[in-house]
Amino acid sequence: MGLKYTTIIRNVKYPRIEIKPSGEVRVIVPPGVDPEKLVRLKSEWINRKLREIEKTRKRFKGLSDKLLLNGEFYEIIMGEEFSVNPKFKVVILPENGFKVLKRWLKEQLRRELDFKVRLFASILGVKYRKVYIRFQKTKWASCSKKGNLSFNLMLMALPESLRDYVVIHELAHLREPRHSKNFWEVVGTYYPDYKKAEAELKRYWLLIEWERKRYLTGT
Known part of the structure; x- marks a missing residue:
């Protein structure tokens, strides 16, 4: 199965490939340029980047309910008044x-x-x-x-x-x-x-x- 990607045609000077953190691959090309050729040429680089994204996802799976602050994950707790506790890595959020x-x-x-x-x-x-x-x-x-x-x-x-x-x-x-x-x-x-x-x-x-x-x- 070939790589899945979205083709975006723009008036750009040079074609390029963008890979979003979600894993979406976008190929941006000027009118008349074949995106498939660029994808084949860059397939090794694209697959390497997608593997990096997947590796990061697996490593931090289950942390989407936490807040990343100063390079550390803080628990988010709902409460009456807002506060941030660096010692216990907790953020209290009101409605x-x-x-x-x-x-x-x-x-x-x-x-x-x-x-x-x-x-x-x-x-x-x-x-x-x-x-x-x-x-x-x-x-x-x-x-x-x-x-x-x-x-x-x-x-x-x-x-x-x-x-x-x-x-x-x-x-x-x-x-x-x-x-x-x-x-x-x-x-x-x-x-x-x-x-x-x-x-x-x-x-x-x-x-x-x-x-x-x-x-x-x-x-």
Whole structure:
């Protein structure tokens, strides 16, 4: 049986393949390009990625009712008042509590970013404009040409050390806009273990699939 995939025709310069955390394979091609040829060419890579997704799913099966926070899984308990207990890894949510949780996470991330973006920008010798916190579906963070930084609210799922890496990564773009050799040299200077961090970010991106759905639906 061949690989199942969805073909999306767009006015893009180069064809590409996207694999969603759900395991859905999307083949994006410009008009007139045969997607089957690209799938055959990339079949080994596609199957490897699908195996990684399935392995992660099996490893963390049954954890979809928990909250991933600071790299650890917290029990979610319904109660009268919202609270977070890091010692016992418990989050108490009142009715419609995900709105409260979302606001709390944003406050925690804002406080952390206000300090760390300023700190690391000083260390890297770069200047930025504004810092935004958004709920992003496809990226941990981004840096605009104007020097504005956008960070995904879901960064709160990560261990703090990985959030540090994301901040350094985005600030490095203010010195080297593209992912060039010079860019990775800059990143490596301030975060030597960046290759491991990149691999960890991909793993966590799979883990937060249900978290993204939860924040979209509020359930």
